[in-house]
Amino acid sequence: MSRTVQSVERAAALLRVLSAESEPMALGELAAAVGLAKPTAHGLLRTLAGTGFVDQEPVTGRYLLGSGLLHLGSVTLDLNELRSETLNWVDTLAARTGEEARIAAYRDGAAVVAHHVFRAGPGVQVMDTGRALPLHATALGKVLVAFDPGAARSVIGQRLDRLTFRTITDRAALLRALADARDTGWASAVSEARPELAGIAAPVRDRGGYVVAAVGIAGPVVRLCDARGLPRSDLVEEVVGVSRSISRALGHGRAA
Amino acid sequence: MSLPRYVAALDQGTTSTRCMLFDREGRMVSLAQREHHQHYPRAGWVEHDPLEIWDIVCRVVPEAIAEAGAVPSQVVGLGITNQRETTVVWDRHTGRPVHHAIVWQDTRSSAVLPAVAADMPEAEIQARCGLPLVTYFSGPKVRWLLDSSPSLRERAERGDLLFGTMDSWLVWNLTGGVSGGAHVTDVTNASRTMLMNLGTLDWDPELLAAMRVPRAMLPEIRPTVSSFGTTVAPVAGIPLTAVIGDQQASLFGQAGFDRGDAKCTFGTGGFLLLNTGSSPVRSQHGLITTVAHAMEGEPAAYALEGSIAVAGALVQWFRDSLGLIRSAAEIETQALTVPDNGGCYVVPAFTGLYAPHWEPDARGVIVGLTSYVTKAHLCRAVLEATAWQTREVVDAMNADASVPLTRLAVDGGMTADNLLMQTIADFLDIPVVRPMVAETVSRGAAYAAGLGAGYWPDRQVLRRHWRRAAEWRPAMSASAREAEFARWRRAVELAIGWGA
Numbered sequence: 167m168s169r170t171v172q173s174v175e176r177a178a179a180l181l182r183v184l185s186a187e188s189e190p191m192a193l194g195e196l197a198a199a200v201g202l203a204k205p206t207a208h209g210l211l212r213t214l215a216g217t218g219f220v221d222q223e224p225v226t227g228r229y230l231l232g233s234g235l236l237h238l239g240s241v242t243l244d245l246n247e248l249r250s251e252t253l254n255w256v257d258t259l260a261a262r263t264g265e266e267a268r269i270a271a272y273r274d275g276a277a278v279v280a281h282h283v284f285r286a287g288p289g290v291q292v293m294d295t296g297r298a299l300p301l302h303a304t305a306l307g308k309v310l311v312a313f314d315p316g317a318a319r320s321v322i323g324q325r326l327d328r329l330t331f332r333t334i335t336d337r338a339a340l341l342r343a344l345a346d347a348r349d350t351g352w353a354s355a356v357s358e359a360r361p362e363l364a365g366i367a368a369p370v371r372d373r374g375g376y377v378v379a380a381v382g383i384a385g386p387v388v389r390l391c392d393a394r395g396l397p398r399s400d401l402v403e404e405v406v407g408v409s410r411s412i413s414r415a416l417g418h419g420r421a422a
Numbered sequence: 423m424s425l426p427r428y429v430a431a432l433d434q435g436t437t438s439t440r441c442m443l444f445d446r447e448g449r450m451v452s453l454a455q456r457e458h459h460q461h462y463p464r465a466g467w468v469e470h471d472p473l474e475i476w477d478i479v480c481r482v483v484p485e486a487i488a489e490a491g492a493v494p495s496q497v498v499g500l501g502i503t504n505q506r507e508t509t510v511v512w513d514r515h516t517g518r519p520v521h522h523a524i525v526w527q528d529t530r531s532s533a534v535l536p537a538v539a540a541d542m543p544e545a546e547i548q549a550r551c552g553l554p555l556v557t558y559f560s561g562p563k564v565r566w567l568l569d570s571s572p573s574l575r576e577r578a579e580r581g582d583l584l585f586g587t588m589d590s591w592l593v594w595n596l597t598g599g600v601s602g603g604a605h606v607t608d609v610t611n612a613s614r615t616m617l618m619n620l621g622t623l624d625w626d627p628e629l630l631a632a633m634r635v636p637r638a639m640l641p642e643i644r645p646t647v648s649s650f651g652t653t654v655a656p657v658a659g660i661p662l663t664a665v666i667g668d669q670q671a672s673l674f675g676q677a678g679f680d681r682g683d684a685k686c687t688f689g690t691g692g693f694l695l696l697n698t699g700s701s702p703v704r705s706q707h708g709l710i711t712t713v714a715h716a717m718e719g720e721p722a723a724y725a726l727e728g729s730i731a732v733a734g735a736l737v738q739w740f741r742d743s744l745g746l747i748r749s750a751a752e753i754e755t756q757a758l759t760v761p762d763n764g765g766c767y768v769v770p771a772f773t774g775l776y777a778p779h780w781e782p783d784a785r786g787v788i789v790g791l792t793s794y795v796t797k798a799h800l801c802r803a804v805l806e807a808t809a810w811q812t813r814e815v816v817d818a819m820n821a822d823a824s825v826p827l828t829r830l831a832v833d834g835g836m837t838a839d840n841l842l843m844q845t846i847a848d849f850l851d852i853p854v855v856r857p858m859v860a861e862t863v864s865r866g867a868a869y870a871a872g873l874g875a876g877y878w879p880d881r882q883v884l885r886r887h888w889r890r891a892a893e894w895r896p897a898m899s900a901s902a903r904e905a906e907f908a909r910w911r912r913a914v915e916l917a918i919g920w921g922a
Binding site: 244245246247249250251253254257258260261262282283284286291293295 | 449450749750751752754755835837838839840858861889890891892893894
């Protein structure tokens with residue numbers, strides 16, 4: 167028999183254990199499951215996390231299979247393809263809400279706009295397709311950070327730039343906002359990138375359930391929020407509804 | 423509370439048939455769609471089975487109503503829009519087509535064109551119907567069919583056979599078929615048959631003689647928005663309040679009701695229509711004169727039409743035949759990796775060049791190749807080819823119509839390509855605007871049907887539904903534009919020269 171590399175075998179065993187578990191696992195459990203000392207397992211997991219094959223939950227420190235593994239063998243969705251496949255839905259969102267609508271995906275540390283539909287009404291509006299939006303200060307960005315581990319890695323632990331006095335710059339506060347987004351299935355940003363603007367966004371999932379984009383609306387705080395300064399529930403419903411329709415169109419929830 | 427009311431559009435297209443319901447704000451509330459088979463019995467021949475299409479209509483209409491959670495009585499009107507020129511001939515007693523539908527793309531009628539031209543000079547034909555003597559239009563297709571069989575001609579002359587474009591076939595079946603179906607068409611569809619006189623908006627006896635088409639087999643021509651009857655099948659009791667050809671429907675759906683309004687649809691090919699108001703404008707620059715729409719009791723609105731044979735089809739060819747890209751959308755990704763075309767130009771004259779050149783023998787060329795040119799440069803040249811062809815048609819329109827276009831409203835699948843839209847704005851030097859929801863063909867049929875049913879009081883209400891979804895503004899220097907245009911024109915000359 168030819169010589170094998172022990173650490174590769176051990177890493178594979180860790181991935182197998184993680185793939186069998188539906189819940190994120192603690193270091194101790196994982197080490198016990200493959201019969202390794204904790205420091206050895208930790209080293210392997212840290213290396214795997216670096217490749218994107220394993221992700222670590224920011225708060226609990228528990229491990230789960232990484233998005234890099236999920237996307238192994240598949241190609242990243244081209245932003246122009248994303249636009250051509252979702253054009254009618256994003257139009258519908260803008261038509262139903264009267265606000266400008268965007269779909270964005272995580273690329274190189276930002277939420278990059280793949281498609282932008284103007285708000286209702288006259289006046290000059292400029293297309294910002296291709297523009298990079300800050301991940302921590304926009305609704306689209308927050309959705310990507312909350313659901314896309316790659317985006318999360320690029321934000322957590324980085325300095326959070328202050329854009330307005332409401333921008334979330336505190337790591338713990340951001341983690342709470344992201345946990346909320348995961349619980350409710352949508353995110354908002356009110357006066358966080360620009361004082362007068364608010365946004366509401368929800369995740370778009372592909373066939374495998376992986377979040378490939380965020381779709382949402384943006385507009386004046388006075389139009390998007392109620393008297394208490396919270397996003398209007400009817401608008402949230404529209405955004406979430408369209409995000410589900412797009413996910414279905416991309417194959418999510420369909421039998422393989 | 424009373425149940426909501428809707429207006430329905432039935433869009434019978436070249437590849438599929440769809441039915442959509444729209445609400446009072448002009449928003450789509452449901453959609454049902456099915457594709458039909460394409461039959462290619464010989465090179466250059468394209469046929470559809472009219473019975474298959476009718477069967478699909480019988481499915482999608484109830485499906486769309488059910489998907490909206492509605493019952494037929496909530497649908498106040500149905501509008502039909504359809505692939506134009508495609509020719510159906512059927513037996514009025516049995517309801518059976520005597521032949522598959524001969525599709526607009528089908529070129530078999532080139533065999534009868536010289537005989538037609540011998541019966542009436544091409545200039546005379548164009549003066550009467552506004553159309554150049556080419557294979558698309560229905561008249562030569564009917565002549566080919568009846569020439570192919572003496573017994574068919576005999577039955578046609580006896581009045582046993584009915585001719586119609588796809589709209590006529592569907593209305594006849596929807597209103598009862600052999601049991602009293604209405605044999606009608608609208609002016610926009612009739613204007614594509616090469617049998618209707620543009621001035622009288624009625625069948626032209628001289629054109630009928632030149633095409634050897636018996637008057638007995640022709641449908642009655644009605645205004646676009648008027649009463650076409652009431653449905654009997656597949657659901658009973660829905661008023662048929664509009665019929666309109668697909669490109670005219672798209673102009674209507676873009677709220678292009680008035681003189682000076684224009685739109686360009688970018689799909690497999692490209693179709694630019696300019697509303698020229700109540701008098702037909704005769705093109706001096708190779709454009710087609712056609713009817714935009716007609717409201718009951720009002721003079722018809724005319725249009726100039728220029729078509730680009732190969733637009734999206736060139737991208738498909740790049741993907742399917744050359745394998746240079748995986749998806750149509752990737753052409754933009756590739757093209758954006760380089761700042762320009764690297765000196766390379768693609769003229770996609772696969773089946774000759776249409777407006778304004780009308781060079782049927784021109785053939786495609788790729789010129790300016792050097793070892794510097796990459797796939798990305800070719801991708802850019804592909805997108806530029808569509809933009810330059812649009813420029814040529816717009817130039818022809820501006821020359822024929824007294825007022826130049828100040829902006830171009832666009833729709834169709836290729837409007838998803840931002841680089842293409844920006845390039846068109848750059849090459850035309852006017853803003854390009856895309857309306858919300860690119861389904862303008864169905865929307866136009868719904869608008870027309872809703873006006874006919876009194877669902878909307880007037881066109882001004884519909885104009886307010888038009889919403890801009892995106893806009894691209896020109897950002898190219900005049901000198902760069904003219905230098906590039908000169909190189910494109912040289913490439914076109916090479917394409918024409920190659921086929922000569």
